[in-house]
Amino acid sequence: MSGRTITTLLSAVAAAALFNVSAATAQAPAALTGVVSSAQEGNMEGVIVTAKKVGSTISISVVSDDKGRYAFPADRLEAGHYNIKIRAIGYNPNGRPAADVAAGKTATLDLKLNKTDNIAPQMTSAEWLASMPGTDDQKAFLQDCTTCHTLIRPLSSGFTAEDFMKIIPRMGTYAPGTQPQRPQKLLPGPRGNRGIVDAEKVKTAAEYLASVNLSKSESYSYKLQPFPRPKGRVILEVAPE
Numbered sequence: 001m002s003g004r005t006i007t008t009l010l011s012a013v014a015a016a017a018l019f020n021v022s023a024a025t026a027q028a029p030a031a032l033t034g035v036v037s038s039a040q041e042g043n044m045e046g047v048i049v050t051a052k053k054v055g056s057t058i059s060i061s062v063v064s065d066d067k068g069r070y071a072f073p074a075d076r077l078e079a080g081h082y083n084i085k086i087r088a089i090g091y092n093p094n095g096r097p098a099a100d101v102a103a104g105k106t107a108t109l110d111l112k113l114n115k116t117d118n119i120a121p122q123m124t125s126a127e128w129l130a131s132m133p134g135t136d137d138q139k140a141f142l143q144d145c146t147t148c149h150t151l152i153r154p155l156s157s158g159f160t161a162e163d164f165m166k167i168i169p170r171m172g173t174y175a176p177g178t179q180p181q182r183p184q185k186l187l188p189g190p191r192g193n194r195g196i197v198d199a200e201k202v203k204t205a206a207e208y209l210a211s212v213n214l215s216k217s218e219s220y221s222y223k224l225q226p227f228p229r230p231k232g233r234v235i236l237e238v239a240p241e
Helices: 003-018 125-131 136-143 161-171 199-212
Strands: 030-038 048-053 059-063 069-073 080-087 091-093 098-101 111-115 236-238
Touching (some): 030 098, 080 091, 161 199
Antiparallel strands (some): 030 069, 059 236, 080 098
16 A cells, blocks of 8 residues: 555545534534634634543534534533533644533533644644655555554654664554554464564665654654645544544
């Protein structure tokens, strides 16, 4: 699989999730609504607002409309206390927003966003792949990284090529889909490594990663290119975090 294919695949998955719009849902009564705004843009369209009930493993997301208004349909949020997160590249929420939702009532929470110049922690793996210099062949091995964690982990590190030459083979011994908080090693045996094992390929991958992370400078040598914010109102159920 080429790097271009990886980028396209990740982008397609994100787009398919984000643009699964239901007209019926959009007209449902709201359990939680409000306006997203910032000093720089005023009311903001395309901000992803995510609500997660305390104690739940499911997150529900909507996108603010062209007037900055977002709304969670009543049939998507049951009564309870919800922590609220936002995604808008270049912005952070003011504080830690939260809301209490009551059955049969509409809660209101306006969200004020603050501008930030540090967008690196907000970038998705697809956005990193689109931003990083290099050929498709150079990026192809990163498909193994994104099954377990986002690319911000290796790219925000100061690891050198020598460091990565030790890390890359070790990372290949973890099962696809494992999480940094819950590591799951592959069973020993001939199939106990799903990553790069050839020494020359490990070296090539290590040198490439060291050329695009922060091992040589305190800032990236290339421009970070986030995708445009989505448009319209969207409902998205997210898998457990």
